[in-house]
Amino acid sequence: MKAEIITIGDELSSGSVQNTNATFIAAQLHTIGIEVVKITTVGDDTETIVDALRSAQQKVSFVIVTGGLGPTMDDITTRAAAEALRRKLVLNKRALKAMEEKFQKYGRTMSPHNVKQAYLPSDSTLIPNPIGTACGFSLAKSSTLFIFLPGVPREMKRMFQESVTPVIKKEQPETSLVRSRVLKIFGKTESYCDQMLSDVIKREKEITFSFLPHYPEISLKFTMRGNDKKYIEKKLKAVERTITKILGDIIFGKDEETLEEVVGNLLRSKGATISLAESCTGGLITHRLTNVPGSSDYLERSLIVYSNKAKKELLKVPAPILNRFGAVSKETAECMAKGVKSLSKTNFGLAVTGIAGPTGGTTEKPVGTVFISLAHSRYITTQKYRFYGDREQIKFMTSHYALDTLRKHLIEN
Amino acid sequence: MKAEIITIGDELSSGSVQNTNATFIAAQLHTIGIEVVKITTVGDDTETIVDALRSAQQKVSFVIVTGGLGPTMDDITTRAAAEALRRKLVLNKRALKAMEEKFQKYGRTMSPHNVKQAYLPSDSTLIPNPIGTACGFSLAKSSTLFIFLPGVPREMKRMFQESVTPVIKKEQPETSLVRSRVLKIFGKTESYCDQMLSDVIKREKEITFSFLPHYPEISLKFTMRGNDKKYIEKKLKAVERTITKILGDIIFGKDEETLEEVVGNLLRSKGATISLAESCTGGLITHRLTNVPGSSDYLERSLIVYSNKAKKELLKVPAPILNRFGAVSKETAECMAKGVKSLSKTNFGLAVTGIAGPTGGTTEKPVGTVFISLAHSRYITTQKYRFYGDREQIKFMTSHYALDTLRKHLIEN
Numbered sequence: 001m002k003a004e005i006i007t008i009g010d011e012l013s014s015g016s017v018q019n020t021n022a023t024f025i026a027a028q029l030h031t032i033g034i035e036v037v038k039i040t041t042v043g044d045d046t047e048t049i050v051d052a053l054r055s056a057q058q059k060v061s062f063v064i065v066t067g068g069l070g071p072t073m074d075d076i077t078t079r080a081a082a083e084a085l086r087r088k089l090v091l092n093k094r095a096l097k098a099m100e101e102k103f104q105k106y107g108r109t110m111s112p113h114n115v116k117q118a119y120l121p122s123d124s125t126l127i128p129n130p131i132g133t134a135c136g137f138s139l140a141k142s143s144t145l146f147i148f149l150p151g152v153p154r155e156m157k158r159m160f161q162e163s164v165t166p167v168i169k170k171e172q173p174e175t176s177l178v179r180s181r182v183l184k185i186f187g188k189t190e191s192y193c194d195q196m197l198s199d200v201i202k203r204e205k206e207i208t209f210s211f212l213p214h215y216p217e218i219s220l221k222f223t224m225r226g227n228d229k230k231y232i233e234k235k236l237k238a239v240e241r242t243i244t245k246i247l248g249d250i251i252f253g254k255d256e257e258t259l260e261e262v263v264g265n266l267l268r269s270k271g272a273t274i275s276l277a278e279s280c281t282g283g284l285i286t287h288r289l290t291n292v293p294g295s296s297d298y299l300e301r302s303l304i305v306y307s308n309k310a311k312k313e314l315l316k317v318p319a320p321i322l323n324r325f326g327a328v329s330k331e332t333a334e335c336m337a338k339g340v341k342s343l344s345k346t347n348f349g350l351a352v353t354g355i356a357g358p359t360g361g362t363t364e365k366p367v368g369t370v371f372i373s374l375a376h377s378r379y380i381t382t383q384k385y386r387f388y389g390d391r392e393q394i395k396f397m398t399s400h401y402a403l404d405t406l407r408k409h410l411i412e413n
Numbered sequence: 414m415k416a417e418i419i420t421i422g423d424e425l426s427s428g429s430v431q432n433t434n435a436t437f438i439a440a441q442l443h444t445i446g447i448e449v450v451k452i453t454t455v456g457d458d459t460e461t462i463v464d465a466l467r468s469a470q471q472k473v474s475f476v477i478v479t480g481g482l483g484p485t486m487d488d489i490t491t492r493a494a495a496e497a498l499r500r501k502l503v504l505n506k507r508a509l510k511a512m513e514e515k516f517q518k519y520g521r522t523m524s525p526h527n528v529k530q531a532y533l534p535s536d537s538t539l540i541p542n543p544i545g546t547a548c549g550f551s552l553a554k555s556s557t558l559f560i561f562l563p564g565v566p567r568e569m570k571r572m573f574q575e576s577v578t579p580v581i582k583k584e585q586p587e588t589s590l591v592r593s594r595v596l597k598i599f600g601k602t603e604s605y606c607d608q609m610l611s612d613v614i615k616r617e618k619e620i621t622f623s624f625l626p627h628y629p630e631i632s633l634k635f636t637m638r639g640n641d642k643k644y645i646e647k648k649l650k651a652v653e654r655t656i657t658k659i660l661g662d663i664i665f666g667k668d669e670e671t672l673e674e675v676v677g678n679l680l681r682s683k684g685a686t687i688s689l690a691e692s693c694t695g696g697l698i699t700h701r702l703t704n705v706p707g708s709s710d711y712l713e714r715s716l717i718v719y720s721n722k723a724k725k726e727l728l729k730v731p732a733p734i735l736n737r738f739g740a741v742s743k744e745t746a747e748c749m750a751k752g753v754k755s756l757s758k759t760n761f762g763l764a765v766t767g768i769a770g771p772t773g774g775t776t777e778k779p780v781g782t783v784f785i786s787l788a789h790s791r792y793i794t795t796q797k798y799r800f801y802g803d804r805e806q807i808k809f810m811t812s813h814y815a816l817d818t819l820r821k822h823l824i825e826n
Contacts, residue, residue: 011625013449015440016595016634019432022454027428036426037461039454041435044623048450055468072607073614074623111608152626154802182429194485195524201486210457210487212424213565221429276717282703283696286717290695291805293771301723303716304689304699310714310757314727344723358706389567392704 001172002060003029005039006052008067008077009151013043020153021066028160032169033178034062044074046083053084053146062168063144064160067151069134071113078120078137081148085141087121094126095135102133127163129155138167145171179232180223181240184253186404190218196246204239216400217259252407259403260288266410267298274406275344276302277315277336279327280354280370285399300344305336315339326365328353330382333371337382341375348409349375352402354385356394370398374405381409414585415473416442418452419465421480421490422564426456433566434479441573445582446591447475457487459496466497466559475581476557477573480564482547484526491533491550494561498554500534507539508548515546540576542568551580558584592645593636594653595625597666599817603631609659617652629813630672665820672816673701679823680711687819688757689715690728690749692740693767693783698812713757718749728752739778741766743795746784750795754788761822762788765815767798769807783811787818794822 005025011017019041026036037060042048049068056063068077082089096118103110120126120137127136127149134150136159147164149156185193190211194201197220201209206226212219222239224232244251253262267274276286276299286302289295303314308327311317317335325331333353341349354370361367366386373382383405387397418438424430432454439449450473455461462481469476481490495502509531516523533539533550540549540562547563549572560577562569598606603624607614610633614622619639625632635652637645657664666675680687689699689712699715702708716727721740724730730748738744746766754762767783774780779799786795796818800810 010623011632011634012436013439013452014443015436015438015449016443016625016632017627018436019452023425023428023431025428026426030427030429035456036428037455038465039426039432039452041452041454042450043448052451071604072624111604113607152628154628191484210423211485212429214430215565215567219429221424278696281700282708282712283691283699283715283717284703286696287694287700287808290697290717290719290769291808293804295695296719299695300720301716301718301727302696303714304696304703305714306703306709307713314714356703391706395700395704 001034002037003034003062004037004056004060006063006065007041008049010043012041021156024157025064044068044076046076046080049077049080050084058142058144060144063146065148066156069150071117082121085121085139089119090122092118092120092126095120098128098135099133127159129159131155131158177229177232178225179236180221181236182255183220183243183251185218185220185250186252187250197243200242207239216397249411261292263403263407264292264295270410272348273298273300273346274348274350275300275340275346277340277351278302278304279352280356281352281395281398284395285402288399300346303340328355328365328369330371333373333382334380337373337375350402350406352398354398356391358391368394372402372405374409414447415450416447416475417450417469417473419476419478420454421462423456425454434569437570438477457481457489459489459493462490462493463497471555471557473557476559478561479569482563484530495534498534498552502532503535505531505533505539508533511541511548512546540572542572544568544571590642590645591638592649593634594649595668596633596656596664598631598633598663599665600663606631610656613655620652629810662824674705676816676820677705677708683823685761686711686713686759687761687763688713688753688759690753690764691717692765693769694765694808694811697808698815701812713759716753741768741778741782743784746786746795747793750786750788763815763819765811767811769804771804781807785815785818787822
């Protein structure tokens with residue numbers, strides 16, 4: 001079964017905001033085995049919306065449309081839908097009632113603008129919005145089901161999962177299975193991986209391979225379609241084993257796993273604790289580590305020592321070291337890692353210091369120069385890097401290499 | 414002048430990665446006054462790509478296409494372009510030479526896969542890629558110029574700015590001007606702003622207003638088209654003044670300004686310094702503050718006191734306070750703010766403590782309970798919040814309210 005996605009809004013066609021809705025819906029459809037043949041984005045213009053809706057018809061089983069269901073003047077999707085699918089707009093009593101209840105609950109008064117939202121194309125089926133005022137609706141035309149959802153991502157996502165997915169799954173023949181695996185890679189290029197795996201890719205004709213660059217990571221996705229669930233699962237598992245053998249430890253995770261999750265799981269499974277001293281990353285490494293639920297099990301503290309004063313006072317980095325080698329140096333990075341480790345009494349101390357730019361670089365230490373140091377009771381290791389890009393990119397690359405350094409030490413030791 | 418964007422790749426149509434390319438190109442075109450009528454995304458399928466290219470023809474002046482120019486098997490855009498626009502694929506010597514030079518520079522050997530990339534549709538104009546191996550190309554068909562760029566965002570962006578923008582600008586009649594302003598709002602709903610501004614929106618018929626929700630912020634964008642640059646600028650300025658008067662301090666910034674930039678500029682202009690004590694946000698507030706170049710001018714240090722031990726040792730939060738009121742309490746938040754301020758000798762001490770979840774909540778203090786405290790030599794203010802959503806959302810909302818608390822104090826004092 002195939003689907004098309006139409007996302008509506010001037011904010012999208014003018015590039016003011018990321019179209020996270022299209023990505024979310026595409027990913028959701030993909031996981032339940034629906035192929036998205038096209039994603040179309042148009043602005044808040046009736047004629048263009050009508051065109052997009054009409055050109056979608058007949059080709060696919062589902063058309064998911066988001067945006068333009070709100071109370072404001074530029075919300076014109078419902079009217080365009082009625083025109084495109086040749087229906088009249090009629091007051092939907094269930095929609096009105098749902099809205100009245102919502103407003104009462106929030107203690108707000110309903111304006112005529114809001115009442116407009118309860119007029120839907122005739123024969124629409126209401127899709128309730130549990131967390132907002134704009135209801136969605138669905139509408140069949142020939143063999144295509146059009147599904148209209150609001151554009152607010154939080155509301156759309158909730159409604160999609162609660163009301164749209166079940167409808168689609170019911171329509172789906174049970175025999176067409178699609179299963180995917182994703183292996184996440186860091187540290188080598190797409191070309192390198194493509195070349196290393198060329199034999200496997202040529203041999204496994206039942207499987208589709210694709211490299212998804214997600215800078216600085218690469219996701220290798222392999223997908224198999226068929227009817228025999230057991231066979232598919234077995235085959236994918238075998239291929240995963242082969243690939244893992246070939247690529248080794250540049251594969252850091254699977255499917256939705258993030259680097260910080262992998263590092264967190266390794267720390268927990270080894271019963272190890274960590275403390276950090278961040279300079280140029282300004283808290284980003286710790287922010288990423290603490291995005292993982294339960295990170296307080298292994299993260300004791302982190303000191304963002306932006307000033308030299310803070311480096312001296314908190315981490316006991318000796319003034320002569322700072323004066324002689326500078327704040328961005330192997331020597332300072334080592335003192336920071338050892339300092340935070342001994343202060344916090346953790347198993348690991350991880351420290352970074354560098355020049356995130358755009359100013360502060362010198363010929364000897366240009367913008368992007370970074371030292372990453374990892375201290376453990378038995379050893380200390382410090383590596384110099386040179387990253388490129390703007391401030392945020394340099395911060396991000398530093399955090400990524402710092403986390404990967406920790407990962408590799410946890411695997412090896 | 415109008416344009417269409419076509420982005421190609423299974424990673425996009427399957428929702429594996431965000432389509433940041435479409436957003437970037439749309440935003441770039443918007444700023445130079447080109448209206449994007451449609452953005453189409455299709456997977457790596459020749460027939461679908463050919464369809465998308467053919468259906469774009471004739472309607473618009475420019476069609477910008479990204480993706481599928483790489484060396485791997487699933488890169489089929491060039492072939493599809495030749496088919497859609499009825500050209501032969503011929504070896505482009507300039508493209509080959511550029512690639513050979515690139516490979517030599519990187520010390521890598523060129524594979525036959527790579528040579529494939531130098532075959533372009535006849536009469537194509539090469540678009541150089543200064544930072545990667547996949548060149549772009551452009552191709553005129555009737556009155557439409559098709560521009561093909563690689564899908565790697567970093568390469569595409571660079572090529573767009575260096576080679577595409579100049580071409581488009583040259584074609585553009587100088588008389589059609591488009592100017593926009595964006596005011597960024599935090600703390601009220603879209604409906605509230607819409608109602609407050611309904612008179613202005615009705616009165617100013619030359620101007621298009623749109624609300625762009627960018628949760629938890631709202632951007633209010635107002636756009637004017639015309640020929641008289643001076644008149645447009647004057648008009649927009651006047652409308653901006655009127656809106657600012659009506660909405661007051663819920664407007665925190667303009668255009669591309671971020672909350673952390675605004676806070677940073679206020680700190681610098683007042684000559685004030687700040688230190689932070691973060692618990693549930695795990696470094697996010699400091700990460701955001703340090704995304705702003707020059708933040709070391711006002712940020713002294715930040716302590717991420719994840720454990721109670723760190724709160725006691727570093728910030729001198731008294732054990733009885735922690736035992737009696739708990740780590741997530743008004744009392745602890747205040748001690749943290751005062752503690753970090755006095756330790757760092759800064760003008761402000763900002764502290765947050767809360768329960769980011771998904772576990773750790775109680776009936777009395779459910780997940781999402783957060784205390785934000787701001788200490789200054791003359792006063793201390795602490796506020797309790799209840800946020801909703803997952804761990805990352807609660808962290809983000811906490812960081813946003815913490816920064817906004819600081820902003821309001823800097824404006825008022």
